[in-house]
Amino acid sequence: MAGGEEASGLSRRKFVTGMLAVLGGTIAAVVGLPAIGYLIAPALKRSRTDIWVPLAPVENIPVDQPTLFTFSRTQRVGWETTATSYGMYVLRSAEDRYQVMSNVCTHLACRVVWKDDLQDYTCPCHDGHFAKDGSVISGPPPRPLDSVEHKIEEGTLYVHVVEA
């Protein structure tokens, strides 16, 4: 070992080790950070396109009988057009008041079905039961069925679809 190098407090070996660590770290960061972005990119993309969907003319909606209306929405996801299906239960009261509820169970997102014989919404997955107004009767669901924003324009019931 040359005396001069030791006197400066930095040996050649230490210098090379340090430089390799810095270079290696830089290369790892340059490749590693974009790699994380690459993996999570589609999850960060939010398609916040809300639309009002015409559900049905009000004269077609039965009174005091939960009725399912379905529609699907196509959207460009990734490199493909994906159709998402929606189902909404509409309950029209005798006073022409409307209640619109999503048919997605609040437990684990199965689809609930109105049972005329039981007079409740039943979720087939884990036996959740919801009353006519959407409140929980029994089973695992943590909260009532989600109600959907709606309006009536020129005799047609519209629902507000927010998520993709």
Add this chain to the structure above:
Amino acid sequence: MIARAYAWLDHRLGLTTIYATTLDRKVPKVNWAFTLGSATLFLAVMQGITGIFLTVYYVPHPEQAYDSVNYIMNDVAFGWLIRGIHHWGATLMVVTVFLHMLRTFFYGAYKYPREITWITGVFLLLVTLGMGFTGYLLPWNQRAYWATTVGTSIAGTVPLAGPWIERILRGGEALSALTLARFFSAHIWMLPTALLALIGIHLYLVVRLGISHIPKEGE
């Protein structure tokens, strides 16, 4: 604390021994041409990593392959970078493998006792070219399609077995979904597995036998 943890691990795993035999081994005085093997290994590792990342989005289906590659290039964050590294890394790897072979040949480093290192190296060259050939089809664009049509036709000119080889490569008469699927399978499973095994033997022999010195005049 770290020193104690290291000592604990070292006692059980023999890390110091591994380091001493693989990285701290004695080497003759050599030149920059002796870094070509390491450069190739580095590129191979990069190809493996970027390749794994590409499979997150790529779909080997005639109707989706081209669109999914487009999606990687235009919509995924840094998709252009990951695919760019894979694309150029592939080309560069063929170059470094070839230069590495030339170095070995001209320095006579393939001679006793390193014949098996050379033989595994020949297979590594073939597997690398196979990776290039199969990977080239995957974007499923015009260039890929016709390059593979031509490439498999060339395989078809082999005497006697030619038409048979051509059919096996294509998975039928012409290029189809079957061709794309089998090229994909070869590209991400079969050839990389072979590559990994061969690299293992190749590196084991390099460590076991050491590297040869640069021949002197008259040797």
